[in-house]
Amino acid sequence: MAAAVATAIGASSAAYAVQQGTPGDALLIPYVVTAGAGRLNTMISVVAVSPANVNVGQFNTLTGTKTAESCNGRLHWFFFDKESNEVADNTFAVTCNDWVGLDFGTIVEDPARPIPSALNVPGYMVITDNAAGDTTGSGMILYGAAYQIRGNWATQAYIPVVPLVDSADGTVGDEVDHVGAFVANVNPVKAGMALASGQGQRAVFSLRYYLKADAPAGDTEFVLWFPDNNAARVNQNILVYDADERAISATTNVPYELNVIGVGADAKEGRLITATIRDGLSETGFVAFGVADGVGPANAPTSRAGVAFSLIGVNGGNGDQTQTELAHERGVQ
Structure with a gap:
């Protein structure tokens, strides 16, 4: 079954942060x-x-x-x-x-x-x-x-x-x-992770990357899951930061419920990679997102939440070891 748009399920309460280790129905x-x-x-x-x-x-x-x-x-x-x-x-x-x-x-x-x-x-x-x-x-x-x-x-x-x-x-x-x-x-x-619920809102979060070329070399993928497909997330504006607080603006595409982004100057879309971030990258830093994809009007918002995390590979000479880092949530603004 396709779930192309968000419904009002879960609309009675708001998300605060990704919960881990707690039980669910x-x-x-x-x-x-x-x-x-x-x-x-x-x-x-x-x-x-x-x-x-x-x-x-x-x-x-x-x-x-x-x-x-x-x-x-x-x-x-x-x-x-x-x-x-x-x-x-x-x-x-x-x-x-x-x-x-x-x-x-x-x-x-x-x-x-x-x-x-x-x-x-x-x-x-x-x-x-x-x-x-x-x-x-x-x-x-x-x-x-x-x-x-x-x-x-x-x-x-x-x-x-x-x-x-x-x-x-x-x-x-x-x-x-x-x-x-x-x-x-x-x-x-x-x-x-709380997302925009109505017009005029944006969910702000950042994801870490590590791309060092020499040892320990790095590679990074971002995973972003949303409760809907939404064309409002095509040409999504982002800020790509290095480790010295310098930001360069860029864009990426995250229109699907599940988006897997290849991060790197030579990253390519493919069967397992749905989008890329190639511009403004340094050896390490983070990418800031401000996603304004609320599906409800300002006076009747629909509560929504998702999940985002980085998969960061580090090769220290004994093979690539992939680590997971959750998005740093900055709230709905």
Whole structure:
């Protein structure tokens, strides 16, 4: 299912900053990709917990009734491409206090039931209670972690996993929109990075880069996930800073729900890279974004949130090691 525009889901409260390590009714993994196990892959860890072991009322990303029965069942994963078109989905069994690992490369290249349409496709994943739907909220308490693996475990980079509220569709604060057995839209308002919600607003944040040519050499990609596709983010103005506070203005394109930006003077768009930043770069610094893509009028804003982070490769002579750095959020202005 395509989710081309943001809806009012989650509109009752505003995001403050990306939450990590907290539970959700459902989970958003904002960047999932595989070129096959042993080449480029994503590993996902999911823990389903009994309410007897969690102070449920403490967390604003848990809703509804959680019981020892509701945490036994099946989880449903949905993989979407950069434009939020569903590519694949499936379910798997969980029990209370269970851990399940998902090896996306192995799933995609399963010789019994391969999914070639998901190979070399940058996308994102939503995991929720298989029992959740239009009129039923998730009964699960889920924790998650994810890692991007390059080569044969040559390096692994942490991918942030964002908890989601998945109550019945149309209820206040719901962040997962279902259409029958499928997920149509997600908007991580409570646990994501706040974005512009109405006209005249802009979300300001910065992302670090490291591009040193000699040892330890560096390379950088930016990952930006939004709850919608939006042409307002074409020719997005940015400020590229070096390490000495000097800024040069430039542009990039981030119109998709998932945007993977190659950063470097020789960066090129390709199947896994959706845009580039080539101008004004130094050995190291940061890029400042001011994204004015609010979808609601000034007097009736629609709360929205996303996720952004850098994947910074550092080669110290023993192979490239990729590190993850979350965006530095400066607020909606």
